[in-house]
Each structure stands twice: as C-alpha cells, then as structure tokens.
Amino acid sequence: MKQKSSSWLIRPATSKDHEAIWRIIRSVIKTGDTYVFTPNASKEKMLEYWCGPDAYTYVALIDDTIKGTFVLRDNKPDLGSHIGNGSYMVDPAAHGLGIGRRMGEHSIAEAKRLGYHAIQFNYVVKTNQPAVNLWLSLGFEIVGEVPEAFNHSQLGYTNVYVMYRKL
Amino acid sequence: MKQKSSSWLIRPATSKDHEAIWRIIRSVIKTGDTYVFTPNASKEKMLEYWCGPDAYTYVALIDDTIKGTFVLRDNKPDLGSHIGNGSYMVDPAAHGLGIGRRMGEHSIAEAKRLGYHAIQFNYVVKTNQPAVNLWLSLGFEIVGEVPEAFNHSQLGYTNVYVMYRKL
Numbered sequence: 001m002k003q004k005s006s007s008w009l010i011r012p013a014t015s016k017d018h019e020a021i022w023r024i025i026r027s028v029i030k031t032g033d034t035y036v037f038t039p040n041a042s043k044e045k046m047l048e049y050w051c052g053p054d055a056y057t058y059v060a061l062i063d064d065t066i067k068g069t070f071v072l073r074d075n076k077p078d079l080g081s082h083i084g085n086g087s088y089m090v091d092p093a094a095h096g097l098g099i100g101r102r103m104g105e106h107s108i109a110e111a112k113r114l115g116y117h118a119i120q121f122n123y124v125v126k127t128n129q130p131a132v133n134l135w136l137s138l139g140f141e142i143v144g145e146v147p148e149a150f151n152h153s154q155l156g157y158t159n160v161y162v163m164y165r166k167l
Numbered sequence: 168m169k170q171k172s173s174s175w176l177i178r179p180a181t182s183k184d185h186e187a188i189w190r191i192i193r194s195v196i197k198t199g200d201t202y203v204f205t206p207n208a209s210k211e212k213m214l215e216y217w218c219g220p221d222a223y224t225y226v227a228l229i230d231d232t233i234k235g236t237f238v239l240r241d242n243k244p245d246l247g248s249h250i251g252n253g254s255y256m257v258d259p260a261a262h263g264l265g266i267g268r269r270m271g272e273h274s275i276a277e278a279k280r281l282g283y284h285a286i287q288f289n290y291v292v293k294t295n296q297p298a299v300n301l302w303l304s305l306g307f308e309i310v311g312e313v314p315e316a317f318n319h320s321q322l323g324y325t326n327v328y329v330m331y332r333k334l
C-alpha cells in the first residue's frame with residue numbers, strides 16, 4: 001500500500017512556536033538521560049535558554065506539525081565567537097524518522113551561512129549512542145571526553161563528549 | 168641582604184574589591200592572548216561575569232594589595248552542576264611570584280569543600296604554556312583539544328584545551 005506523502009519544513013522559529021517548542025523540550029528533558037537540564041526545569045527558564053536573544057532558533061515540521069527544534073549560537077563570546085554551538089531536540093514520539101539528521105544537515109548549512117568556522121558541542125552524553133552516531137556520520141569528531149560530567153537518571157555519573165566539525 | 172617578609176592572604180571577594188578586580192581583569196584581557204574576552208570588554212560586563220550571583224569570587228593579596236583573583240562556579244546547571252569551573256587571573260605586574268599556583272591550590276581545596284566532584288576548565292589556550300604547565304603540575308589532565316577555538320591577537324586561530332581534575 002502506498003504511504004501518504006508528507007511535507008517537511010525547517011524554518012526559523014517565531015514566538016508563536018514557543019508552546020510547541022516547550023512541549024518538545026519538556027518531553028526530552030523529563031527522562032534525564034540526554035540533556036543537562038533537570039526534568040523539573042521551568043518553561044520560563046527553558047524558553048529563555050532555547051529562544052533567547054543570543055540564539056538562532058529553528059523548528060522542523062512534518063505536515064505543519066513541529067516535530068523538532070534546534071538552536072545555533074556563539075559557543076563563546078568575543079575571541080571565541082567564530083565557533084558556533086548547536087543544540088537539537090526531537091519529539092520522542094517522532095524518533096526514527098530522520099528529523100535529527102535533517103536538522104543536523106540544515107544546521108551545518110546555516111552555521112556556514114552565518115559565518116561560523118566550526119560547530120562545537122560541549123556536552124554530548126556518551127551513552128546517548130544514537131546522537132553520537134548521528135554526529136559522527138555528519139562529519140563531527142570527538143575532540144574531548146570529560147569523565148563523569150553528567151548525572152544520568154539511570155546510570156549515574158556518565159562521561160560527556162566534546163564534538164567538533166569544521167565548516 | 169635579607170628580603171622583606173610579606174604576608175599572603177586568599178579570601179572571598181566583597182563588593183569593595185570590585186575596582187581592584189576590574190583593574191586586574193582589564194590588564195589581563197588587554198593583550199588578547201589568554202582569555203576569550205575582547206580587550207575592549209566593558210567593566211560592567213566583566214564584573215557581572217566575574218562577580219555575579221552564580222560565582223564564588225576570591226581575591227589573593229600580598230601585603231594587603233590584591234594581586235590575583237579567581238572564580239569558582241557550577242560548570243553546567245542541574246545534572247552537570249556537580250562539576251566546578253574555575254577561572255584565574257594574576258596582575259601581570261605580579262607574575263612569577265607563585266600567585267597563580269597558590270590560587271590554584273586554594274581553589275582545589277575550596278571546590279572540594281563546596282562539594283564539587285571535579286574541576287573542569289573549558290578554555291585553556293594551548294599557547295598559554297605557563298598556565299597549561301601550572302595546571303598539569305596541580306594534577307589536572309588534558310581531556311580535550313578544540314581546534315582553532317581561540318582568536319589569538321598575535322597568532323590567529325589557536326587550539327584550546329579542556330582540562331579536568333578529579334577532587
């Protein structure tokens with residue numbers, strides 16, 4: 001049987017997207033196994049972080065429904081601001097569709113366009129193997145490993161990778 | 168001939184120390200070769216960073232004059248907040264006296280006392296050999312190296328180390 005065709009869109013977020021972004025953030029952080037934020041982090045705090053004035057925020061939609069979101073921003077101020085930092089979240093109910101990969105590819109193109117020389121991730125949880133594999137397949141390399149930097153909800157203190165991709 | 172004896176003190180900073188702290192910050196960042204902040208960074212911005220509510224700020228004095236300052240704070244929020252982050256600055260006119268080492272030792276003891284499991288530095292400029300050697304001698308290890316993350320005023324894009332010491 002033929003699958004229903006779907007339309008995909010990645011675009012900059014607007015304030016009208018904040019409720020949908022918050023729903024994704026909430027469902028991603030609530031398991032405490034991939035992101036540094038406590039499962040109880042407030043909507044206000046998280047939207048300030050994800051959609052603040054220093055952030056380029058994007059949303060990924062399938063058939064007009066937001067299924068993922070990512071953020072680009074300067075990794076450091078001033079003499080380190082030529083390196084971009086990226087954060088990505090996919091609606092857990094939409095895993096396996098390739099949204100993370102699509103957002104990763106788009107973020108690489110956007111980071112180039114914005115003038116960044118490289119993208120750096122400071123905090124990829126080592127046990128988050130789907131994320132690590134995705135980034136490796138998109139040309140990122142592991143440039144650092146910090147022992148026990150993440151307090152994983154099930155595994156306890158877990159190592160964290162620093163990953164990097166030249167643009 | 169006998170040297171004049173001197174008294175050394177490391178203590179938490181108060182708001183009365185802000186002018187002295189700012190003078191050190193200004194003289195350290197103005198060369199653009201060790202810290203990420205632009206040589207033109209404003210006093211307001213730098214004091215907010217160095218002495219903000221999330222920071223444990225200390226000063227090091229020789230004979231009642233502030234010669235150095237350092238900061239401890241959570242390296243990450245929430246599930247990463249068990250790792251401390253440290254930043255250190257020495258008055259360039261007081262280099263070679265061992266103030267950096269004394270502050271490093273004190274920060275290790277303080278970070279333990281504050282309950283941190285480790286200290287992490289995210290941004291040690293590789294060409295800042297005195298700092299790298301100091302941290303290695305105090306038991307830190309290099310756990311990451313980020314290519315060309317620092318725009319050095321003389322050398323251009325320069326690698327940055329991530330350093331780490333378990334407590």
